[in-house]
C-alpha cells in the first residue's frame with residue numbers, strides 16, 4: 289500500500305486526544321522522540337501552564353532559505369457529534385481514513401513526519417523547519433509564542449507552507465476574524481416597575497440589531513473581493529444569554545459577535561462604528577435612569593486575514609510543484625496571516641484533505657489526498673536539494 293508509513297504515523301497522531309482544551313504534551317513528546325530517532329533535536333515552546341507546547345525542529349543545514357512546514361496539533365471537540373466509530377482510533381473504510389483530525393490536520397503532520405528519513409537521506413542544501421502549534425482551533429492562540437522564537441533565529445527561511453486541508457490546491461487568501469464579548473449591564477427591578485429599571489436584554493437587542501444592519505450594509509456597499517464565495521466582510525452574532533425570571537427586569541445580557549473581514553476592510557473601523565453607536569444611541573438612555581449601567585465590549589479572539597499575490601514567485605513555485613495552476617481563497621482561517629505578516633514570510637496554505645470533512649463527525653482523509661500530499665512533499669524535498 290502506498291503511504292503505509294504515513295498512515296501508521298497518522299494512526300498514532302489521531303490516538304492522542306488533542307482537543308484544544310486538553311494538553312497536547314503526549315503528542316508533541318511522541319513527535320519529539322520520533323525526530324530524535326533520526327538524530328533531530330526539537331524545541332518545545334510551552335504555554336504558561338506548561339500543559340501545551342509548540343514543537344519547532346530544523347532538518348538540514350542551519351542557514352538562510354528553505355521552508356517552514358506549519359501545522360497545528362490540536363483538534364476540535366467530538367462532543368455532541370455522533371460518530372460511527374471511535375474518533376480517536378483511525379480506521380480505514382474503503383478509500384477513506386476516518387478519525388478526528390485526519391483531515392484537519394494530522395494528515396499533513398503525518399505526511400511531513402513520514403518524509404523525515406528522506407529529508408535526511410537527500411542531504412538538503414536548504415533547511416526544512418517543522419513548526420507545529422497548539423490552540424489553533426480556538427483562534428490561532430498558541431503559534432504566537434513560536435513566532436516570537438522564530439523571529440529571533442539568526443537564519444531566515446524563504447517561505448512557509450501551512451498544510452491546512454485545501455484539497456492540495458494553493459490558497460492565496462482567507463478572511464481575518466475578530467470575535468468580541470459584549471456585557472450589557474442594566475438596572476434590575478420588579479417587572480411591574482419596568483420603566484424604573486434598565487432592561488439589559490432590550491439594549492443588547494438594539495445593539496445586535498445595529499450589528500445586523502452593518503452586516504446588511506456590507507453586503508450591499510462592500511468593499512468586495514469576488515474571489516470569495518461570500519465576497520464581502522460579514523458580521524454575525526452567535527451567542528446570547530440574559531435574564532433570570534420573567535418578572536424581573538434583567539440586569540445583565542451577554543452576547544458574542546464576530547467580524548470576518550476581507551483585506552480591503554478594517555475590523556477596528558467597524559468596531560469603532562459599533563462603539564460609537566452605543567455611545568450616541570444607547571448609553572445616554574441607560575444613564576438617564578442609572579449611571580451604574582453600561583455596555584462593555586472586549587475582544588476575545590482575533591487573527592489577521594491572509595492575502596498573497598497570485599502572481600508572486602512563491603505561488604508560482606508551489607503551483608509548479610503541484611503541477612496544478614489553480615489557486616483559490618477560502619472561507620476558513622489559519623495561521624498563514626501570522627506567518628505572512630509577523631515573519632514577513634511568503635506563505636501559502638496547501639495541504640491534503642478537504643475542509644468540508646473537517647470539524648464534522650466521521651471526519652476523514654482520502655487515500656488519494658494522502659498520496660497527492662506525499663508526492664508534493666517529495667517534489668518539495670527534491671527542489672530544496674537542488675536549490
Ligand SMILES: [Zn+2]
Pocket residue numbers: 360392393424452453
Ligand atoms: Zn485546521
